[in-house]
Amino acid sequence: MKAIATALDGVLILEPRVFEDPRGCFFESWNARTFAELTGSAAAFVQDNHSVSHRGVLRGLHYQLPPAAQGKLLRVVQGAVYDVVVDLRRGSPSFGGWLSVELSAANQRQLWIPPGFAHGFLSLSDHSVTLYKTTAYYSPEHERCLRWDDAQLAIPWPLDGAPLISPRDAAGLSLDAAEVFDR
Template identity: 50%
Template sequence: MEITPTEFDDLYVISPKVFEDERGYFFESFHQKKFREATGIDCEFVQDNQSCSVYGVIRGLHMQVPPMAQAKLVRVLNGKVLDVVVDLRKDKPTYGKSFSITLSADNKKQLFIPRGFAHGIAVLSEEAEFFYKCDNYYSPENERGIMFNDTSLNIDWKVEADKMIISDKDLKNQLYESFDSPF
């Protein structure tokens, strides 16, 4: 697997080496030792989550705050999404900046998201199955959210406004400017 750093500390794009033949394909989606050697990050995943959504669904921007903050390894099993993160780590030069990447079943890319980022996706295909590993357990009392369309973040979700499908819960997320980051 190829592990590519981004301009954000500890945020990595992972591209697997895919072996294809007449039977289909095979790839190693994660190898902890190789990841640790390439990044210096020792991450133990304890929870896997999967969602299925239709075109236009935007989920996010979500995070867990300390002591239940989570690092995530995300990928798409079927379809295509725009994956978006916002750096909430006050001591980083990328604080308040966003990063986005298209993840799909075709490109098989993954994104490792360290603790201290808000995360969201927009479904760009007719349907998408999204899978992610977390290094800490879900905790409803430590869950927070930032408005996906906050103008100060200026995120292009690649979905027309009249086609966006947002949960009632996500429509109640706070604005970025009012979020007091604990990271």
């Protein structure tokens, strides 16, 4: 597996070494030792989540505040998503900055998002299946949502029309109004 640095300090794209032959393919999707070596993090994952989304579904931008802040390791096992991460670490040189990456079953990339970032994605396929590990349990009282369409962020979501979003995500806050992380 190799790690690709991104413009947001700590956020990494992980690419597995894939072994392909006429039967199909094989790759190691998780190895604690390799993960620690590549990320510098000995993250202890406590929860696995499985998300199924139809084309045009937008989820996020979600995060949890301390003491329940979550690191996330994501991958797509069916379909494709436009994945977005926003830096919410006040004092970070990239505070309010964002990045996007396409994660798909075809490219087999994973995304490591340490605590301190908001995360969301848009399903680009009729049926996208996303799996992700978290370093903290889901905690409704610590959960927050940043507006996916905040004008200050100006994220160019690849949309054909309006996305399908939850009422909770529709009520997300702008970056200016959001609770953020002290670095």
